[in-house]
Amino acid sequence: MSAHEPIAGIGETHLLPPNMTFNDVTEAVARVTENKAPRGWWFLFIGALLFLGVLNAALGYLLATGVGSWGNNSPVAWAWDITNFVWWIGIGHAGTLISAILFLFRQKWRTSINRFAEAMTIFAVMCAGIFPGIHTGRPWFDYYMFPLPNQMSLWPNFKSPLMWDIFAVSTYFTISFLFWFTGLIPDMATLRDRSKTRVRRMVYGAMALGWRGSNRHWRNYERAYLILAAISTPLVLSVHSIVSFDFATSVLPGWHTTIFPPYFVAGAVFSGFALVLTLLVITRQVFQMQEIVTIKHLDLMNKFMLGTGTLVGYAYAMEFFIAWYSGNPYEWHVFRFNRLALTAEGFDGTMWWAYWAMISCNVLVPQIFWFKRMRTSIPVMFVASILINIGMWFERFVIIVTSLHRDFLPSSWGYFSPTLMDILLYLGTFGLFFTCFLLFIRWMPMIAIAEVKMALPAADPHWVPGHGDEGEDQDHAPATEPAPAE
C-alpha cells in the first residue's frame, strides 16, 4: 500500500475525490468563465453596482463638504474611518496567509481556496486604502505622504507610525498583486488554450505572457513562488503589526499595550478566514464546485477559525489581566468601566454593548467549532462566519472609540454616533469589493487550476494509473527515485 494513502483509522480521508482527473479540474474551473453567468450572478452584480454608486456619491459629497460630515468630533477624533480601514486590511490577511504561510507549511488543501482568497486580499486592500486617503480631509494633498519635500522643503516624518502605514500598505498591495498575478500566469495559459473566440484568445493570451508550461520556466517559477511566499509571510505580519503601531505607540490607555502586534495579526487572519468562508460557501454552491472545494476544506477552515479565535480570546484576556495587574488606574478604567462595564446593578456605561458584541462574536461563537458536526454544517458555518465578521468590526470599534470617548479628563468625556455619511461610505465599500469580486469570479480562474492538479495523486510521478483508487505499485518506479538509502 502506498504510504500516502489516507489511513481511515486515524481520521484521514481523501481531500479531493480519488477518481478526479486533471481534465475534471480544468473543466470545473474554466467552464465558469466560458458558460453564461447564472442568473444569481447578475442579481448580485447589479446590487454591487448600486452600492458602488453609493460609494461614489458618498465620496463626492464628502469631498464637497469635508470630513465634518462624519460623526467624529473631540474627544472621538478617530472612529468609523479607521475602524473600516483596519477591518478591511484585516480581511485581506487571510488571502496572504493561505497563499504564503500555508504554502510554506506544505498544507496542500490550500490549493482549492488560495486564488479566491488572494483576490479578496487585493480588493479588500483597495477598499481599505480609501479611508486613510480621504480621512485627511483634503485628499488632493495626499502627496504629502510621498517622500517628497513640500513647499517648506520639509520631508515626511518617518518616525510617525502613519508613515509606516503608508509604506506597509502600499508594499502589501504591490506584493499581493504580484503574487496573485504570478499564480495566475499558468491558469491564464489554460484559458487561452481553451479559447473558442478570438477575443478571448487575445486577452487571455496577453495575460498568459506566452506561458508554455516549459519545465525550464517552472523551475524559476517555483523558486519565485517560494520566495514570494517566504517574504509575504513576514510581510503580512508586519502590515497588521504596523497598523497596530498606529495605536500602540501612543500613551492612550486601551491603545498602548505590547501584545497589539501579534494580537492584531491573529485577529486579521481570523476575520479574513471568516469572510473567505462566507463567500466560499455561496460561490461553491452557485458555481457547482463542491468537488474541488470539499466539505473537508471547509472543516479545516473552521478549525483555523477556532484556533485564531481562541488566540484572539487569549489576547483579550491577557490585556484585561495586565490592565489590572499594571496598577495603572487609567488603563484599568478603560477596561473595567468603558468596556466591560458590568456592575452589580447591571451594565453601566455607554459603550458596553460594543465590547460584549465583540466578546460574544469573536470568542464565544467560534467555540462551537470544537464539534465536528458544527464544523461540517454549511448553515452553521455561514451564520458563524458572518457573526465573526461583525465581531471583528466591533473589535476595532471597541479599541478605537471606547478608549477615546472617556479618557483622562472627565470634563471632556463624550460619545460617538455615526452620521449617515459614515454609514453610506462603509456600505459603499462593499459595493467596490463585490463589484471587483464578482467580475473576478466571472472572468478569471477562481481556483488555482495548476495547483489543484499538483494536489491530485496522479501528479506524483511515482503514481501509476490503472489500479483503481489504490494508487500503489512501486515496482514500476526505477531505482533512480530519491529514496533514502541506508
Next chain:
Amino acid sequence: MSADHNHGGDNLYRIPADNIWANAWKLAAVLGSIGLIGSAFGAASNPERFAFSWLFAFYAFLTFALGAVFFVLIQHLTVSHWSVTVRRTAEFFAAGIPVFALLFVPVALNADTLYEWVGHGASHEEGHDDGAEHEGEEHSSGESLVGASTARAQAPQEADAHGADADGHAAPEAHGPGAHNSPQHQLHGELLEHKAPYLSLTGWYVRAGIYFILWFIVAFFFFRHSVQQDEDKSLDHTRKMQAFAPAAAAIFTLTLSFAAIDWIMSLEPTWYSTIYGVYIFAGTVITIHALIIVVVLGMKEHGLIGSAVNIEHFHDLGKLMFGFIVFHAYVGFSQMMLQWYANIPEEIIYYHERWHAEGWKGVSYFLIFGHFVLPFLFLISRVTKLRLSLLSFGAMWMLFMQIVDIYWFVMPNASDGFSPHWLDITSLLAVGGVYFGVVFFIMKFFPLIPIGDPRLERSLGHVVT
C-alpha cells in the same frame, strides 16, 4: 523502500549497550553533580546570588522542556507526518519535565530573596482589604479618577526611585514593612498592595503546583501513548493524541504565559508587558528545534537511527528554526519599540536597566546580533541548512543564545551592573546536568523512533514535494 527495516527485531532504533549514547547520562550526571556541589557551596556563601543564578538556570532549561512539550503537541494538532521520526526525541525531552518540579524547590525556598513583592507579606492582609474597599468605591462612583490621577502623577517619581534605587531593589530587606518611610516607598508599596491578590506567596505556590501538574499530565499523556503504540501498533493511540492536542495546546499556552509572569516578569513587580508570554514562547520554540537538530544529529552520527531522519528532515527543522528566529525578533522588537516609543517611566525602566546599567548594553547588543542578525544571515541560505555540520553549529549557537536571552531576562535584577558570577555556571551545570541526565537515561529504555506510528512510513520517505 527503506521502510523495510520497520519490521525488524525489537532492538530496532534502540541504544545498544556498547554505544556511546548508552553512557551519555553518566556524563550528564557527573557534570550535574559538580554543579550541584558547587551550587550548594555557593548557596551557603552567597545565598542571594545563588537564588538568582538558580532561577536563571532553572528557567533556561525549563524552556527546553516546554519547547519539547509544544513540539509534540503541535505535530498532533497539525497532523504532521514529516516529523514523525524526530518526534520521539521531543517526547523524551518533554518526559523529563517532572525533574523541574524538584529543581523548582530552591526557587520556592528563596522566593523572599528573589521577589520584591514577597517582602509585603506582612502588610499583605490589610493591604488586600484596603484594595478591595478601594475598588468597591470605584464601582459605585466615578470619583476614583481624582484619586487615580494623583497616584498617576506620582507614578513617574516612583518609577525613577525604583530605577535609581537599584540597591534597594536587589536587597529586598530594604522593602520590609518597616521601610515605608519615604513617599516613594509608600507609593511603591501601594502598587504592590494593589497586586497582592495575584502576587501573594500562597497563590504563587498554588499556581506553580498547577503548572507542574498540568505539564506533567500533558507530557506523559503523549509519551505514554506514543511508547505504547511502539508495542501494540494500535491506531487508537494516534486518535487519542490527536483528540487531546487542541485542549493540550490551550493548557500549554496559558500555563506557559502565567508561569512566565509568575517566575520572571514578577521579578520586576511594577513592570508589565502583555506580550511577555508570546516572547517566552517564541524563544522556547527556537530552542526545541535547535535541540532536536543537535541531538538527532548526534544519534545519527553514532548509527542509532540509520536513515530514519534524512537531510530533508534536517532541512525542515532548520527552516522552522529560522522562521522562529525571525518571529522571536519580531516579538522582541515589538515590545521594545512600543515601550521605547511611548517612553512611559513605569515601562521604560525595564529597558533602562538593560541598556544604561553598567555592562548590560553590551549584552543587549550581543542579543540583537547574536540572537537575530548573525543567525539570520547565516541560516537564510539553503546551503547552510543542507550542510549538517553548519546547521548543527547554528543550532548549538541558538541554544547558547537562548541561555543568554534568559540571562538577560533574569539577571539585571540580581546586581546593579552586569557582573557574571561563577554561581551562574555551576547552576547551569547542576540544572542542565540533572535534566539531561534524566532524559538520556530514559532514552535507554525506548526506541528512538516511534516505530508504531501509522505515519512512520511517510516520514521515512520524506522528500520535499
Next chain:
Amino acid sequence: MSEDENTPDSPEDEALDGEKAPALYLAEFDTTHDVLHAAEKVRDAGFEKWDVHTPFPVHGMDAAMGLSDSKLGLLVFAAGAVGLVGGFAMMMGMNGIDYPIIIAGKPAESLPSMIPILFETTVLLSGITAVFGMLALNGLPRHHHPVFYSTRFERGSDDKFFISIEVGDPKFDLEKTRELLASLHPTHLELVEETVP
C-alpha cells in the same frame, strides 16, 4: 502504451504565406510517470535545446532534465539588500541630514523607528525582483513560439505532457531523433513546422 506514432503532421494550414520549415519534435505523454522517465532518456542522449511541457510543475523533473538550481535567489537577495540600504539612505537623508526634525523627544536619526520602513522597502524590492526576475530568466513575455503551431499542444495546459526537441539542437537529426522519441512510447509524436517568411 503508444497508440499511434504518426509521421509529421502539421495542422496549422491556414492561408499563411511563406515556406514551412521543421521547428521541433513534439512527443505527447499521458502521465507524469511516463514523461519523467522519457525526459531522463532524452537527457542521457545529450540534447541541449529541448524541453518538457507540463500543465503543472512535476516533482523530480529538474533532476530528470539535468537542470541546475534556479539563480533567482541570489538576484532577490541582492535586490533586498538594495532595498534595505536605499530605505536607510532615504530616511537618514531626509529626516537626519537634510531637514532634521526632533519628534517626541526622539533623536533625528533613531534606528528603532526606522525598522518598520526598512523592512518594507527590503520586501518591496525583493518581491518585485522575484517576479520580474523570474520573467526575465524565463524570457517572458514572449508572444510567439513554434510549439503553439501544434493544435494538440492546446492540451499541454490541461492534462497532457510533452517533450519538445528543437531543430536547433546540435544533435538534432530528423530521423534519429524521431526514432529516439518513438522509442519512449509517446501517445503521439509530431514534427511541428513553422512558417518562415
